[in-house]
Amino acid sequence: xxxxxxxxxxxxxxxxxxxxxxxxxxxxxxxxxxxxxxxxxxxxxxxxxxxxxxxxxxxxxxxxxxxxxxxxxxxxxxxxxxxxxxxxxxxxxxxxxxxxxxxxxxxxxxxxxxxxxxxxxxxxxxxxxxxxxxxxxxxxxxxxxxxxxxxxxxxxxxxxxxxxxxxxxxxxxxxxxxxxxxxxxxxxxxxxxxxxxxxxxxxxxxxxxxxxxxxxxxxxxxxxxxxxxxxxxxxxxxxxxxxxxxxxxxxxxxxxxxxxxxxxxxxxxxxxxxxxxxxxxxxxxxxxxxxxxxxxxxxxxxxxxxxxxxxxxxxxxxxxxxxxxxxxxxxxxxxxxxxxxxxxxxxxxxxxxxxxxxxxxxxxxxxxxxxxxxxxx
Amino acid sequence: xxxxxxxxxxxxxxxxxxxxxxxxxxxxxxxxxxxxxxxxxxxxxxxxxxxxxxxxxxxxxxxxxxxxxxxxxxxxxxxxxxxxxxxxxxxxxxxxxxxxxxxxxxxxxxxxxxxxxxxxxxxxxxxxxxxxxxxxxxxxxxxxxxxxxxxxxxxxx
Numbered sequence: 332x333x334x335x336x337x338x339x340x341x342x343x344x345x346x347x348x349x350x351x352x353x354x355x356x357x358x359x360x361x362x363x364x365x366x367x368x369x370x371x372x373x374x375x376x377x378x379x380x381x382x383x384x385x386x387x388x389x390x391x392x393x394x395x396x397x398x399x400x401x402x403x404x405x406x407x408x409x410x411x412x413x414x415x416x417x418x419x420x421x422x423x424x425x426x427x428x429x430x431x432x433x434x435x436x437x438x439x440x441x442x443x444x445x446x447x448x449x450x451x452x453x454x455x456x457x458x459x460x461x462x463x464x465x466x467x468x469x470x471x472x473x474x475x476x477x478x479x480x481x482x483x484x485x486x487x488x489x490x491x492x493x494x495x496x497x498x499x500x501x502x503x504x505x506x507x508x509x510x511x512x513x514x515x516x517x518x519x520x521x522x523x524x525x526x527x528x529x530x531x532x533x534x535x536x537x538x539x540x541x542x543x544x545x546x547x548x549x550x551x552x553x554x555x556x557x558x559x560x561x562x563x564x565x566x567x568x569x570x571x572x573x574x575x576x577x578x579x580x581x582x583x584x585x586x587x588x589x590x591x592x593x594x595x596x597x598x599x600x601x602x603x604x605x606x607x608x609x610x611x612x613x614x615x616x617x618x619x620x621x622x623x624x625x626x627x628x629x630x631x632x633x634x635x636x637x638x639x640x641x642x643x644x645x646x647x648x649x650x651x652x653x654x655x656x657x658x659x660x661x662x663x664x665x666x667x668x669x670x671x672x673x674x675x676x677x678x679x680x681x682x683x684x685x686x687x688x689x690x691x692x693x694x695x696x697x698x699x700x701x702x703x704x705x706x707x708x
Numbered sequence: 709x710x711x712x713x714x715x716x717x718x719x720x721x722x723x724x725x726x727x728x729x730x731x732x733x734x735x736x737x738x739x740x741x742x743x744x745x746x747x748x749x750x751x752x753x754x755x756x757x758x759x760x761x762x763x764x765x766x767x768x769x770x771x772x773x774x775x776x777x778x779x780x781x782x783x784x785x786x787x788x789x790x791x792x793x794x795x796x797x798x799x800x801x802x803x804x805x806x807x808x809x810x811x812x813x814x815x816x817x818x819x820x821x822x823x824x825x826x827x828x829x830x831x832x833x834x835x836x837x838x839x840x841x842x843x844x845x846x847x848x849x850x851x852x853x854x855x856x857x858x859x860x861x862x863x864x865x
Contacts, residue, residue, distance in 0.1 A: 561770055
């Protein structure tokens, strides 16, 4: 492919099974996640009796969708997880196979931990994770960049962890993709978080599958009836859309023009419709923002281009519609080593979905936008 | 005091209506309702159109390439979720030019214009101008279908 840098803005680590047990503060040790083999032969992350995540999604079937998609499984042993998930040297070797220059890493199990009700436990699990993934990145700091996990139930606690992680060299942080309904992001209690993220220039990500108190991704009951799992999988973008609308219409980006908020791993082609609906409601309906007007004739779509970024794997239609969304918002990521990753075909995938773009646009989507937003050299 | 606008989340609701119908349609399609009742028609009314291409893309992707969608179970006659959508779902809208641009992906036979008279967001009294504007790029046949033909057929008028 062409002479520009390829940055996977959405890769993942797979947490080793003793990550929390060996590192967490002693008072939380009896409640840490652990890997348990079920009678069907698959390994799952559990906390107590509560099943959180199958390793089948998190790195045990990397690339299988290209080879044998009808045999994707719910039950895989941890031994089948690609070692690049937990070993930084192997991670970089796989980046070389895949033609990726820099990988920005998110967690795997960590994503669904947001549904733990116990807020203190959640903060402790995230601190421990952040220490571990910080070490993971330090093994090859030029090639691997980390995203910190934040629990913002208590905004002050979240801000403190954000400051700690910014000092440790993380390039960004994630917050829940949907707080509980009574704590949506339009509330003024989040002002210190927006202020700190803006001052520290730390982009904040809303990654798929990180709803607070929401359901995790467990295996459905096999059979004809999917029990609503498909509905969840096909409609992840909703939560990002609600958050973005809340932040834009409540003036957060007017107060913090440098703040960057990202909808990650929710693909792209939902965005033109949202942008269209936001401008329509702002201009032509009283429900939007009665009487209030943004300064400098800014429209909701202008804030979208200025303050929102979008992480995606392979949404060719979304790339075609880039003029509606703003090409500067798009960040490609491989999702390595998850089930739906583009690994080991990331270069082919990029070439295919970026076919209609100019060279400049290709360079932005494949790496330039991620470098700018995450302040990479 | 903060200079907050605080719309209390009402814009989020107004701008993202289509989610509810998307959840319902995914449940209905993936659980084989239209396979059992192929003549059944279900409509997404006043939700506009431009959400549809993404929705079809996500349903087919999850059906074809992910274990979560519908493990093992396959629709008859090699039907994909998008095929079933085109067969059984209809869509009404007022003035979504972006959706009209994507009509080949959405399905021209499913599109039914409506004025929303007499609500706040109605196209009344400019329905004819609005239709002319948003259907500019369509063929005469497509214009006839979208502005009335499809609705006449559905309701056997």
